[in-house]
Amino acid sequence: MNSEKKIETAASAGKRKKPITAQDLMNAAVKLLDSHRSVSSLSLREIARAAGIAPNSFYRHFRDVDDLAVALIDQAGRSLRGVIREARQRLSLERSAIRTSVEAFMEQLDAEQKTLHILLREMSIGSPAFRQAVDRELRYFEDELCEELTRMAKVTGHATYEPALASKAITRLVFTMGAAAADLPPEERGQIIDETVVMIKMIMEGAQSLAKRSAKK
């Protein structure tokens, strides 16, 4: 009548000295994610197993798997904002602003691999808290971009039609393309970058053109 005999002895053997941190658990969870699994499809036990702790110890760090997921999103968001800031600095130094920014984004996608993938892939799925967290990060991105656009307008004299909307369009596009690039062999990512750059140029060119037109009228 009893189940669960004596299996499930943790990653045992190795005498655990250091207490496991929440970050350890998050890393373990990330390692379990391949291109066709969502965070919320991971089971508590699975994550605990990967982290080498007993299932119940999970509760010491997170209330839920969803709770952990939100923490992951926050982390991804922080890394993302780092990308933006870096891209921004390059922006003021070099001329080909768009390309270098997109490249920075995709590079980070490569480096921080999974963490950022999560944000990209799970934008649309998961618990409300989850989605909310992603949305927050997206808006950060948009706002910074918008600010940058209006700043550039003053410098170059090219006004932008509806900077907030243009920013939103660009942001969504970059993220969508990023998500597409995320599960593509690295050698094909160059093309995605090229495409994205052209798309952004279209939007900016269009926004500036519309600005002139509506100013003339």
Place this chain on the structure above:
Amino acid sequence: MNSEKKIETAASAGKRKKPITAQDLMNAAVKLLDSHRSVSSLSLREIARAAGIAPNSFYRHFRDVDDLAVALIDQAGRSLRGVIREARQRLSLERSAIRTSVEAFMEQLDAEQKTLHILLREMSIGSPAFRQAVDRELRYFEDELCEELTRMAKVTGHATYEPALASKAITRLVFTMGAAAADLPPEERGQIIDETVVMIKMIMEGAQSLAKRSAKK
């Protein structure tokens, strides 16, 4: 020692006359999807329960839950192509082509509700077969749009810079915005439509402007 006593007696009682169709199962699955559940998170038993059949009967119709999911995507795609065709007809009659098309898209989103949501939400998740199916539908959309763009170019004289890329940008944007609209109260969708329309105009304006510029050079 036995488990599973006598529960799980189907939706029993009602004497089943008609055999259950694959479509019935698909509908049952769709009914189970709310805004924060992915198709692949549904269990076989759950779907069977909702359809009122025994768990094993599921196998008569689909090999997998994923198999069913692909069927759902196909269905959503077919409905989507209907939207495009309809939008296309309006396109030749009215002037505000973009707006009416976007409205048609969002309308269909409202009508066929869940089915289309699935396609929108699960673009990025699920088994490879799943994703492939979505990609196929997306490409249909892109191709038709691209065709339409070049056709319009000849009529209006406004050439488009890289019609394929512009189509891709517009498609991704419409889908992304559609996904955002999908889990929003209906009264806020009008704004999403407005935003999407402006975004598309930016892209088209930009693509045309770039076309002129590269022609001049």
Place this chain on the structure above:
DNA sequence: CATACGTCAATACATTTGTATATATAACCG
């Protein structure tokens, strides 16, 4: 030193899951 606390493992249990096996019933065809 004692005692409380934070961190973890072990055991247990009720549920749920996917699927194997066997069976019943209707329809169809010779």
Place this chain on the structure above:
DNA sequence: CGGTTATATATACAAATGTATTGACGTATG
């Protein structure tokens, strides 16, 4: 009629899951 085939069911079981309970062990605090 008898036999085959498609459809659906019931029963069963091993595996996995979330969580409750209990206690071990170290560290810090009184």
